[in-house]
Amino acid sequence: MITAERKPLEELIEYIKPFKRLLLVGCNECVTVCAAGGRKEVGLLASGLHMAMLKSGTNIEIHEHTLERQCDPEYIDELVPMIDSVDAVMSMACGCGVQEIARRFKGKPVFPAVNTKFMGASERQGVWSERCQGCGDCLLGKTGGVCPIARCAKQLMNGPCGGSTGGHCEIGEDVDCAWALIWERLKELGQEDRFVEITPAKDWRPGGGAGPRKIIREDLAE
Amino acid sequence: MSFQKRLQANEFVVLAEMHTPKGVNISRLVTDARRIKGRVDAIVVPDMDNGIMRMSALAGGVLMQQQGVEAIIHLYCRDRNRMALQGDILAAHVLGIENLMVVHSEEMSQGDHSDAKTVDDLDEIGLLKAIETLQNGKDMAGFDLDGIPSFFTGCSIAPYADEAALAEELAAAQQKVAVGARYILTPPVFDVGQFASFFSRVKELGVPVIPTVFLLKSLAIAQYIANSEPGAHISDELIRRIRKSGDREQEGIQIAGETIAALKSMTQGVLIQTLGWEHKLPAILDVAGL
Numbered sequence: 255m256i257t258a259e260r261k262p263l264e265e266l267i268e269y270i271k272p273f274k275r276l277l278l279v280g281c282n283e284c285v286t287v288c289a290a291g292g293r294k295e296v297g298l299l300a301s302g303l304h305m306a307m308l309k310s311g312t313n314i315e316i317h318e319h320t321l322e323r324q325c326d327p328e329y330i331d332e333l334v335p336m337i338d339s340v341d342a343v344m345s346m347a348c349g350c351g352v353q354e355i356a357r358r359f360k361g362k363p364v365f366p367a368v369n370t371k372f373m374g375a376s377e378r379q380g381v382w383s384e385r386c387q388g389c390g391d392c393l394l395g396k397t398g399g400v401c402p403i404a405r406c407a408k409q410l411m412n413g414p415c416g417g418s419t420g421g422h423c424e425i426g427e428d429v430d431c432a433w434a435l436i437w438e439r440l441k442e443l444g445q446e447d448r449f450v451e452i453t454p455a456k457d458w459r460p461g462g463g464a465g466p467r468k469i470i471r472e473d474l475a476e
Numbered sequence: 477m478s479f480q481k482r483l484q485a486n487e488f489v490v491l492a493e494m495h496t497p498k499g500v501n502i503s504r505l506v507t508d509a510r511r512i513k514g515r516v517d518a519i520v521v522p523d524m525d526n527g528i529m530r531m532s533a534l535a536g537g538v539l540m541q542q543q544g545v546e547a548i549i550h551l552y553c554r555d556r557n558r559m560a561l562q563g564d565i566l567a568a569h570v571l572g573i574e575n576l577m578v579v580h581s582e583e584m585s586q587g588d589h590s591d592a593k594t595v596d597d598l599d600e601i602g603l604l605k606a607i608e609t610l611q612n613g614k615d616m617a618g619f620d621l622d623g624i625p626s627f628f629t630g631c632s633i634a635p636y637a638d639e640a641a642l643a644e645e646l647a648a649a650q651q652k653v654a655v656g657a658r659y660i661l662t663p664p665v666f667d668v669g670q671f672a673s674f675f676s677r678v679k680e681l682g683v684p685v686i687p688t689v690f691l692l693k694s695l696a697i698a699q700y701i702a703n704s705e706p707g708a709h710i711s712d713e714l715i716r717r718i719r720k721s722g723d724r725e726q727e728g729i730q731i732a733g734e735t736i737a738a739l740k741s742m743t744q745g746v747l748i749q750t751l752g753w754e755h756k757l758p759a760i761l762d763v764a765g766l
Contacts, residue, residue, distance in 0.1 A: 455591070456591075456593075457591035458584075458591060458592060458593040458594070459585060459590060459591055463584055463585065463590075463591070463592070463593055463594055464583075464584070464585035464590065465583065465585060
């Protein structure tokens, strides 16, 4: 999933200060799963903003709405009946959702309520870790299912470096060394020989090195 | 008199661009530089211009200084992060480079190492600010420097296709001047009349403006630029002039020299770009009367 964390309330108040009526929009997808911008968080933020604004002597009208998906124009249409009655929109979706709303409602200021973090997985309740950087040329089949691009601090293609100690990365004991994980995993699979294969310098074009990326599926595109 | 002093004294400066080799054979670069020593105020050394991997501009600049020719080296953000850029800037000062030019870089995918990772840790404004910071005795992290570098730093305006793009370039140039650029290099001039109106807007930025004069090496190149870069203003008349010429190479030299001569009364200098034909620079300077 795409993970996110809510921005500090002070930053959000700065955004909405000039406005009287705000539409606060959540998303039912990734940000709901990582508890950053779903229906529940929309409700909590609306109350928080309302109270903070009242404290500073301003009454702001906040409309709450949560879409099934903010990264899909089909769902964004749902906001059409509400948009004229507000001065600005605040999105609790990832950056994709914020941009889709901005694209759809050109004359309306749109602000992000969360910081989009990374593509990750849930380690345990309340803990998410980065797993993928969308490099566009997945290596996991060669690295025992552990990604050195997302999980090695140096993005080494031929690791580990000298900073790997006891399975930890030199940046901190709470960070696993991706290459130690790769080694362990390949050993379990009986594929240690893969470890000594030299991986050539990576082609970064599929990972965005050639500019913003796009997928066009001819069989689906209208 | 140095490039900086000449500009500050409102003298006309002549710059020539010379690329470093793709390899370690520096004989052509050194020979070309010696050939124009004393006839130009400085040689501009691009780094990996157009995304082509070459010997670094820092080494090229030092080589020029060793030949007794002042150097201006390009700096840009595509290939180096703020650590590497600051390190190179300090090295440049220590090695005797006095002039920097912060430029835009070609997108990585357009170069000859299109699979490389783009850095772009800073942008042009950020890099100019970093240079200012170093000149104030600190690095970007706020630590004191042991020995402070100083430079005469300029910036460039990229070729623009239309009025909207020009307005953006001018706004960006204004920011660059605000953060420390002290001269501006502008795109190639093929139509001096057309350039005059552009020039009147650029000079409002309050720093010396140095337009580029580009050697048209062939009819095909002239036609290519005319078709692909509408903002370049290569007129049909100019294309006809090259086509009708019995010696097109000489015609290109003549056009470049005449353009320089025409700009001399208007601007504070010119940068001559010959893209591999640096041996033709003396002939261009002859035509220009320099």
